[in-house]
């Protein structure tokens with residue numbers, strides 16, 4: 146019987162079972178590169194709440210990295226007609242979104258006075274410049290060309306964004322799948338210019354309606370549709386909490402990124418990623 150009170154014994158036992166010589170010498174901190182991760186919170190102002198502000202953004206960016214990783218893999222699986230792993234990955238995206246949304250509760254503990262103490266130190270920096278957020282929007286089919294301009298001077302980011310901009314997104318993959326499953330999708334749509342913002346299409350709406358009206362015959366597509374609705378629902382919740390938290394903290398001031406602030410954030414809420422999946426709910 147192993148001595149579980151002795152950390153060294155546990156290490157010795159597991160070493161033999163699963164670790165290679167290389168891994169044996171690696172520590173927790175080295176593996177997670179905590180030296181880099183935990184030395185990247187450098188306040189510009191030294192005000193108490195700026196640490197919260199930095200951490201909440203960094204946590205969001207880390208989760209966005211995982212969202213992109215899962216969504217790209219889900220697109221590949223859908224293209225290969227391998228829907229079960231795609232469902233698992235898309236379900237994971239939804240759970241990550243719940244985590245990011247919860248983050249607004251932490252940030253909302255910062256009052257307007259707390260924030261105004263360091264807002265000036267942020268200069269013109271703004272979440273508007275989050276390239277991973279744009280990658281997510283592009284992957285979901287919201288191809289806003291003007292956004293690319295922001296990154297013109299950062300060659301590598303610009304290249305990565307441009308590549309996501311020119312690629313078919315998650316919804317394009319779902320529509321191609323509808324066509325492969327025998328639904329009559331407009332041929333022009335299957336060959337559409339994917340650099341354009343996706344707009345509602347009647348043949349797609351009729352297909353999704355048929356899926357919802359006879360789910361038993363189209364169980365996988367039905368599940369796919371609901372996973373997409375989960376993701377859009379959560380993204381809208383994120384947008385709403387962002388808008389409301391911004392109002393709570395800076396009111397109707399202009400944004401550091403040059404927009405009208407809350408008015409702009411409210412307007413973005415009108416956009417739908419997967420319009421037919423919402424429209425059909427009134428019509429079936």
Ligand code: HEM
Nearest residue numbers: 205271272273275278391394395400401402403404406413
């Ligand atoms: C005190 C907290 C925050 C304030 C006052 C704030 C304010 C704003 C404002 C006013 C905008 C509009 C663009 C501009 O003119 O600057 C914006 C955009 C944005 N912010 Fe924030 N924000 C806050 C926290 C966050 C956090 C925690 C995130 C997470 C990453 C974030 C991500 C974004 C993104 C992605 C956009 C672009 C949205 C779009 O274009 O649809 N913001 N923010």
Ligand SMILES: N[C@@H](CC(=O)c1ccccc1NC=O)C(=O)O
Nearest residue numbers: 267270271272273399400401402
């Ligand atoms: N746009 C914000 C500033 C801001 O929130 C921000 C500044 C630098 C890095 C990230 C930010 N977060 C989201 O927009 C403001 O107008 O106060």
